[in-house]
Amino acid sequence: MDFSPGISYFFGQLDKAFLAPGSHVSLFSLLCAFLIAVLFVAVRRYRKGRRIRPRALLRALFPRRIIGSRSSLADLGYLYFNLFLFGIIFGWALLSYEALSHGVADLLTAAFGPTQPSALPLFVSRTVITVMLFLAYELGYWLNHYLSHRIPFLWEFHKVHHSATVLTPLTNFRVHPIYMCIFLNILAVFTGIANGVGDYIFGQTTHQYGFSENNLILVFFIYLYVHLQHTELWISFTGWLGHLFMSPAHHQIHHSRDPAHFNKNLGSCLALWDWMFGTLYVPAAEPEKLEFGVEPDRPHAHTIRGEFLAPFAAAALLIKQLVEKRSSTVSLPVPEQKRG
Ligand SMILES: [Zn+2]
Ligand SMILES: [Zn+2]
Numbered sequence: 001m002d003f004s005p006g007i008s009y010f011f012g013q014l015d016k017a018f019l020a021p022g023s024h025v026s027l028f029s030l031l032c033a034f035l036i037a038v039l040f041v042a043v044r045r046y047r048k049g050r051r052i053r054p055r056a057l058l059r060a061l062f063p064r065r066i067i068g069s070r071s072s073l074a075d076l077g078y079l080y081f082n083l084f085l086f087g088i089i090f091g092w093a094l095l096s097y098e099a100l101s102h103g104v105a106d107l108l109t110a111a112f113g114p115t116q117p118s119a120l121p122l123f124v125s126r127t128v129i130t131v132m133l134f135l136a137y138e139l140g141y142w143l144n145h146y147l148s149h150r151i152p153f154l155w156e157f158h159k160v161h162h163s164a165t166v167l168t169p170l171t172n173f174r175v176h177p178i179y180m181c182i183f184l185n186i187l188a189v190f191t192g193i194a195n196g197v198g199d200y201i202f203g204q205t206t207h208q209y210g211f212s213e214n215n216l217i218l219v220f221f222i223y224l225y226v227h228l229q230h231t232e233l234w235i236s237f238t239g240w241l242g243h244l245f246m247s248p249a250h251h252q253i254h255h256s257r258d259p260a261h262f263n264k265n266l267g268s269c270l271a272l273w274d275w276m277f278g279t280l281y282v283p284a285a286e287p288e289k290l291e292f293g294v295e296p297d298r299p300h301a302h303t304i305r306g307e308f309l310a311p312f313a314a315a316a317l318l319i320k321q322l323v324e325k326r327s328s329t330v331s332l333p334v335p336e337q338k339r340g
Helices: 004-019 027-047 054-061 070-085 097-112 122-150 152-162 169-173 177-202 216-230 239-244 248-254 272-277 304-330
Strands: none
Touching (some): 004 070, 027 054, 070 169, 097 177, 122 177, 122 216, 122 272, 169 216, 216 248
């Protein structure tokens, strides 16, 4: 039996995910996040007048409570699933992006006529397209996340991410494939439209600045703080900074079990869309006491049955109830007309 295709697929996936420097989970960006975390903990200890010893830093960064938890183990299970069984995370199902982009550019040309070649220097056009695509990504992310929290059917699949009771960068992988499919298609629509508008204005040969095919601004934030959003390090942006950027503390608030924090901070790198749409909760400068997870006594939390299969059953039940409710409304006896 020849195992070589399987083996080369396995290493190919590892390579794409962890070694491409612009990937969402590249080892380089994880290392950068680790160094920022070390610096943060060291400064915090220094300010409190404590000694900065490597052992103390490691204990603060990797508490045993988190490393050995069942929640982290389930995160690892999802990493394996999303990377090797379902396909590479964040790189899947962008089927309609190109078609949509061309469609929008053609539509604009039909409506307003062709544009003259841009007189702007190339770096200006490319910068504008890079910013447009980044903002479109963030808006698509926000909308998908908003719908996932507000529509009960979608929440069943997104709940998996929120059932993590401890947060580590691995929690990023804890997403149900159905959530992922919807997310990637919404993203394709938003970024496809933005790219179509960009193509119409600047011409189809003007491309965004990228790093390993990822938007450069997005990659910048991945290196800076996106990994730290799934940690328990209280790095918070307050004031105007907290209205624009989604600090790690912002996202920890999003995972909180406190009803005051439900459905808040739905953005990815930016807090801007949350601020605009009224879902922003700016964290305090000092750590807030938080508990993570949903339904503490949920059966089979952190198992394949509870985290992968149960959402299908729960979502199907919701649909069944909805259909039954509809049909009972339709078949209500029509009240008899009064005679006379
Ligand atoms: Zn959420
Ligand atoms: Zn999260």
